[in-house]
Amino acid sequence: MSDLPTHPIRFADLPTRKRSHFTIEPDSDGRKAIARTIGVLKVKKLRFDGALIPTGKRDWRIEATLGATISQACVISLDPVTTRIDEEITRSYISDFDKRDDTSDDTEVEMIEDDTTDPLPETLDLIDVIAEALVLTMPPYPRKEGIEAETVGVTEPGKAVMTDEDARPFARLAVLRAAAESKNEGPGDEPNKDED
Template sequence: MTRIAQELKIDGLRKLRFKGEITAEGKSDWRLVGHLGATVVQPCVVTLAPVTTRIEEKITRRLLAHLPDLESEEDEIEMPEDDSIEQLTSVIDLSLIMQEALALALPMYPRAEDASLSQAQFAEPGTTPMQDEDARPFAGLKALKDKLEGDD
């Protein structure tokens, strides 16, 4: 499990279970239906504190000897809607399928429950930091309008 955690660039993999069934589908194709369960540890994107996540995923793969023809006269080819289709090779590598499914199920931006971003303001010494209000395109015109109305 340490090797898988290193390959996926996560801090830890506490539990990992992949269970399923491979059945024949027609004369030369196969179907894999399984379940992936894992407990992963990743760094929080805000605080870098460890975040533990439980993953439960249903896995379906159709391993076809002959993939549907995607040839097209156009420059672009549309991806098939069925993303469970894969090319059947001489060996069905279940560990590779499990690792791919785990990689796709990982949270992209894990965040600790109490993590929050505070607002940071930077400015040269002696100057006032810029506020969101200052970045608005008509803020200067509003200030001028308010000043002119105040003179009346």
């Protein structure tokens, strides 16, 4: 069983004519569980402050501010890297989300990709919203300041390591052209020289 804290919201229980405000600040154990869930070393501070706003007859929107200080492992040295996250979070929950794709005729409809809109669930856990927002906003490849990646060359024994120059798309063509030119010159031929 997960020790992740929960903060469930049942939309049917919310007033439909006004905002429902919330503030979530998980305790130390809750932050540790969130850190394990999102794969970081530590969540030092965390606050999610906002409102659930009714839109239309049965649709909802979350407008909130996410503030967090997290510690991740450097992708090169594995040393801890601290990152401060301050993000405005917006999520929309649409009751007839699946009907948006239905069309009564064969006309093409261009859908706008919106990764902040989801189907309206019966119950929404705001801790899940926090975890998702942290994953989307934290650095994917944290690097400690002053740490540089080393170049590693791996090849079969006795063969030269491939260089960046070798990897260029036309590098092989240049090698073939040089080989063809040297073949055409022959052993005793000299390149053409202008005669005066």
